[in-house]
Amino acid sequence: MDNTLPSGSVHGASFYEERGHYRGILSWILSTDHKRIGILYLCSVLTLFGAGVLLGFLMRLELITRGPTIMGPQTYNEIFTLHGVIMLFLFLIPATPGVFGNFFLPILIGAKDVAFPRLNLLSWWVYMAGAVLAITSLFTGNGPPDTGWTFYVPYSLRTGTNVPLAVFSIFVLGFSSILTGINFVTTVHRLRAPGMGWLRMPLFVWTLYATSWLQILATPVIGVTFLLVIAERVFGIGIFDPAKGGDPLLYQHLFWIYSHPAVYIMILPGMGIISEIIPVFSRKVIFGYKAVAYSSIGIASVGSLVWGHHMFVSGYSYTAGVLFSFFTFLVAIPSAIKVYNWVATLYKGSIRVDTPFLFALAFLVQFSIGGLSGLILGALSLNVFLHDTYFVPAHFHYIKFGGGGFAFFAGLHYWFPKMFGKLYNKKIANYALLISFIGFNTLYFPMFLLGLEGMPRRYYDYLPRFQPLQVVSIVGSWILVLGLILMFGNLIRALFKGEKASANPWGGATLEWQTPSPPPAENFEKIPVIEHGPYKYR
């Protein structure tokens, strides 16, 4: 790989050429350079994303006819479980912090590396260990878990499938997430360049900071919960199993105390990417910097108090339902403020509609639909109607994939020239985005309508009246896959055949654009001194 990539600049060798003590693959998997670790994460998370897409594609295809089409119900149930586990724990949670956080956080604050480079490498290794365990769980025991990614008890205690190993793999992945969080929090606190006050940090750094706190504080809860699930299965101690006097709702609370904040771990850094892209392509300072920065902290704090909105029909207390709905509506406000500020930034800008900006627009449309449909689900009586129907997968795919996933793609197209020193074909990238956007909406919008028609989720088979919308959605999945293949094919081609990128192809003002593309091993020849905010273009 080293030989195919160009040297970054006349000033010195890029980080691709500074191999450190090792050669070949070892120069990657034993490197403590945050940029190399970022690339390691990129390769790992994209491989698993590919696997997740394939599973999602098969899952959709199965539903094109009623009854068995290409698989039996057991396989279908295993596939939707794996699709969820892979996409959430192995792709979305580590993706943006692991790839762009690692690569750009130190550069954006004018540092040479993260605070604990060896710990950083360890968190990638722990991530890989978790991924290997997760894959092992497919082929050992009685096969992959068939519980859904939520592992609800008592079903997950009774199924014969390989639940213990699968939840243990998520336990291990949690460690990786916590280590990254600790590293980033310390880095932001201690390693900012001289002059970079908190209010001069790029907004992506603010979102990583908020996300890191969530990773540190929320992840241990899922670790404890899954250890209890394992103990329950192995020793039958009766904490969750009602047949032994346990309480299944306790499990749901513990699970969502982590897994709801986890949704913000997935989306917050994506919001940060969008906050970087919009000012650059409008060539003006972001509107309401403080509001955008503090709203990240607001989302992380209030977002930690809304887990119970997954349980409105679980049979917990009426008061709990009212409180959780109230907080759910409150958490909409900081998200809405971010959207208003992005739109206001466009006002009186000088907008260049370039590829990363188009990705940001697609994000804005899809994230808005996702967020607003969340208000429908957050309203108590409407939730009683729509919970556990197709309306819910429609809503969260708009947030997590249409929002988080597309923000990741936006970041990839924004920072690709910096990371690899190459330019991709923008025309093909724009077409790929258009096809993916059409595919995405054809795939997921009909699911809102299926939900309103009352079709429950996680159904292997369905009533005839649901078929027309299912078929539309399935055709959407084909279009989306086509768009994704084109998108990634274009980027892979650019790695080998792309034109050489200049240091600052988009005219950005943040620090990463002041280093060569790709950056040298130590990022800066001299640690910069910061004299103004991050979005000063003139």
Add this chain to the structure above:
Amino acid sequence: MFLSASSIIGKEIDSVLLLISGICIALFAVIIFITLYFVIKYSRERNPNPTDIEGNPPLEIGWTVLSIVLVLFMFYWGWTGYRKIKTEVPKDAFVVKATAQQWLWSFDYENGKHTNVLNLPVNRPVKVTLNSRDVIHGFYIPTFRIKQDVVPGAEKYIWFTPDEEGTYDLFCTQYCGLGHSGMLSKAVVMSGEKFQEWYSGRTEVPKVALAAKSIEVMVEEGKELYRTKGCIACHTIDGTKLVGPSWKGIWGSRVQVISAGEQREVLVDEEYIHRSEFEPQADVVVGYPPVMPPQKGLLTEEEIKAITEYIKTLK
């Protein structure tokens, strides 16, 4: 709405749905319209010189306050229906006990009637108490707009007033394993008189008479049980493999089973079918998952006989 509501609370929920989704669609339209308008109006060609605007406190306070008012408004309207569902069960509600198990529903009435579909009188409040025999299920009737998880070890309830006669789908909405999507039933809403006629009618065919039944009657009963007891979710009668072996041609055949870890061959006869119903894990046919729930307490001896007679006819 695509699927019209057929309960009083359902109609209220529909108005709230219309109100809240109306607000959401309007907000979406405004955000996207302004975005596109700015993108076109302030394109680099039309506006080469941008103006830096760091913020505008009155505008920012304005949209924050407006957002707070809007979300509190929506929160309130969502709450009203939930309050009715959760706290205002009428004292004179007609009570039915629903029991969920992998993967079928059954309903018990106060006078001892037992059904697999939920029979209800129109225009009378109904309270359904919910019990699960195994894992968590979800009781959901979309046209009534109500749903409640059915949690083992803790009785839950839901209430509503059906206000239109008809037959409506009843689904399980909490994922419960292999047969989840086949865990369906119906809610049948009848006029008051028709319901009374059914409710006060002869409870069941007297059990003593069953022995004297002709084979033909038993076959017909077995056929009915196949559908209503949920066998149909896993066993076909046309030779197609589902979760469990098809019943077609199985009678009198020899099958390979796993019994306590050992593989052996057994003849499908009365004894084998009886054992498969009451202790399904004792002999599991090779190639199928060991997931059949034991039917002890769910099927009577007479019912197993009827099912056996039915299986005999499936050549």
